[in-house]
Amino acid sequence: MISLNRSVSFKQRAQSVGSPRFFKKSWVSRLFRVHIVLGSVISCLLAISGGYLYVIPNLTKAFHESGFSGFEKLDRDCDVFDGNWVLDDSYPMYNASECPFVEKGFNCLGNGRTDKEYLRWRWKPKNCDISRFNVHKTLEMLRNKRVVFVGDSMSRTQWESLICLLMTGIEDKQSVYEVHGSKITKQIRFLGVKFSSFNFTIEFYRSVFLVQHNWSPKHWPRRVRSALKLDVMDDISKEWINSDVLIFNTGQWWVPGKLFGTGCYFQLGDSLRLGLSVANAFGIALVTWSSWVDAMINSSRTQVFFRTFEPSHWRNLTLRQCNITTQPLQEAGGKDQSPYSETVFQVVKAMRTPVTVLHITPMSAFRSDAHVGHWSDNPSLSDCSHWCLPGIPDMWNEMLLSNLLPEKENEINPVNGTQISRDANGLDG
């Protein structure tokens, strides 16, 4: 019963995360646009498989109802994704050079970055506070559990961040290890870190598109080297099912350069769809994902999250030029919105399974100071997509964890300077 109630409240939270900004600004026209995308998605899918039929009534219903329940809730519930960054000397929460699970490319201080203010910003929602990370409570909460991250390198960063946060509470560092002794690399498909004294694992599955990628048959046009099967989940998806917390992302690879530029095109059923746009393909893949979650995930056991698109701050992407600032931007400059994130919201609203959308797009948009820049594993290239650790992904994890804590622990604090105190809870005690 308790878990049922919690599920409902998670669902409501997921629906209410759209900020007033999001709904007001040509809300109708956007919804219409997404509707068109998903409309074509549905008809494609219909043509292939009757298995998707049950999605249709859900989607239609959602499109007619969506948003309005959100309006009602906006005044009462805190929108944790609407806020600003404030300086806080209690950050950062760990030293990347002392955490064996930060890959070299993300350890900016270790790679020579000298300015340090970027480490000290905390995300402050307008009408509440995010529960502060409490390592001992979190370690206890995760006992005997399985936390699974699925996605691209941004997901790997968040996986690394969570492990390092948790390791601050572990004295015997040797008791935390990768289950196969694997090293962290950019291509590796599975990494699983076990906290043996608490019997839980924090796992990462690399699945940059979530759907299945295949080399293409010989009879296809020569330029088609591989294809994404938009209607089939990645073949490692069976590994994600029996988890307690499941966090997805995708987005960074849905760009023409990484797809068509490498000879990768889209496939539906047995047929190649050369004319399909990346945006439409993304929508189809997400509907495939949502059907998979609704069919495979037991929501009494597994809490499902989807993290929205991570903005980058390139000055000129073609030339791979960017300037890392020393302070966050004053204005998000449009980077606080992404059509990918909007598609995530629309697809999630139509699902039966409660899915919490971690809408990190707006908060991350201000942080042109937080990317790895030249302080990566390849100083000759600048990188304004990935983030330094410690840094922004730690905040994504604080948001994730505040959704996992039992309701009582997670009560919204009135905005009068009181917070769940880190001293009292003993972050490093």
Ligand SMILES: *[C@@H]1O[C@H](CO)[C@@H](O)[C@H](O)[C@H]1NC(C)=O
């Ligand atoms: C992080 O740890 C390394 C290695 O122990 C140390 O040299 C460095 O000074 C530490 N950095 C900070 C910011 O504390």
Ligand SMILES: *[C@@H]1O[C@H](CO)[C@@H](O)[C@H](O)[C@H]1NC(C)=O
């Ligand atoms: C460790 O956790 C698993 C579930 O992930 C459970 O099946 C197993 O019994 C636990 N082991 C111990 C020793 O508690």
Ligand SMILES: *[C@@H]1O[C@H](CO)[C@@H](O)[C@H](O)[C@H]1NC(C)=O
């Ligand atoms: C779903 O998970 C709950 C809680 O772990 C369990 O009691 C239930 O039997 C599961 N249902 C199915 C259909 O596996």
Ligand SMILES: *[C@@H]1O[C@H](CO)[C@@H](O)[C@H](O)[C@H]1NC(C)=O
């Ligand atoms: C980036 O650089 C290329 C090559 O110099 C140039 O053609 C393009 O206009 C630049 N893009 C932007 C956004 O400045």
Ligand SMILES: *[C@@H]1O[C@H](CO)[C@@H](O)[C@H](O)[C@H]1NC(C)=O
């Ligand atoms: C950004 O860096 C380039 C060199 O990569 C430099 O020419 C330019 O002046 C910098 N711009 C700003 C605003 O600092």
Ligand SMILES: *[C@@H]1O[C@H](CO)[C@@H](O)[C@H](O)[C@H]1NC(C)=O
């Ligand atoms: C803040 O509000 C809480 C709950 O309303 C109250 O208990 C607390 O005393 C207030 N703190 C201050 C510093 O006003």
